Amino acid sequence: MTNIVEARFLVKRYGDFTALDGVDLSIPSGSISGLIGPNGAGKTTTMKALVGLCDVEGELEVAGRDPRSARHKLMEEVCFIADVGILPKWLKVAQVLEFVSAVHPKFVRERAEKFLSTTEIPSNKRIKDLSKGMVTQLHLAIVMAIDVRLLVLDEPTLGLDIIYRKEFYDRLLNEYYDGDRTIIISTHQVEEIETLLSHLVFIKNGRITLDSSMNNLADRYFEVVVDPDKLTAADTLEPIYTRELLGRKTYMFEDVPLQHLEPLGEVLTPTVADLFVAKMKEDHHGG
Secondary structure (H helix, E strand, C coil): CCEEEEEEEEEEEECCEEEEEEEEEEEECCCEEEEECCCCCCHHHHHHHHCCCCCCEEEEEECCECCCCCHHHHCCCEEEECCHHHCCCCCEHHHHHHHHHHHCCCECHHHHHHHHCCCCCCCCCEHHHCCHHHHHHHHHHHHHCECCCEEEEECCCCCCCHHHHHHHHHHHHHHHCCCCCEEEEEECCHHHHCCCCCEEEEEECCEEEEEEEHHHHHHHEEEEEECHHHHHHHHHCCCCEEEEECCEEEEEEECCCHHHHHHHEEEECCCHHHHHHHHHHCCCCCC
């Protein structure tokens, strides 16, 4: 599988603040990739760099082009959409469709209208008069109607209730994703997109701390509920994270062979959320 995004040593500074500190990133074509990190970790800066909205140092190629010099051509292949809060509240629904038609060459207005016809949204209503659920559906209608190779979503469900967030992702997966398109979703709500993803990237303090296919995670990371008499043995294998769970100690290991872990206690596959916590709390020495 070829990569639609190839980035090598991206650096972005704002005065004394380093937003991106040598980011290396490979996003496979046709994947649904999660870019996960705490607030201020560099997620939005990375995404803006991919679509040419922010200048960065380093090597960068997206859909075969450099976003810094070929942004206009790149926008025919790529779409960047931030959270639902960016839609101007005073616009009417029909005006939103007109606006997107004017700014994005690959927006298929008929497709958006067809999607909206399945909802209760009146085209003459202003966004500020819509319910949150309707705003979600309008946002989805716009996303679904843009026919690009790479869709970049930055915190797309920010501020929405869990029911609407779930609807957004379900419809994105079932009605938009076709196996050829690539979707990159940035969020700090890991649990919500865990089941969608085929590829996972963690970012912390402007650095990538994990870049892996979901399939490879199960071979590299293990959580062990360690038997009380095996704690010393577990410590010698250098866990990346430990926590207390119902009075038992749970250790997380990275790249430790399974045969070394099985004698220590019950071995589990960590959730992405647990892995995220472990990688965010891990220091540079792996402790």
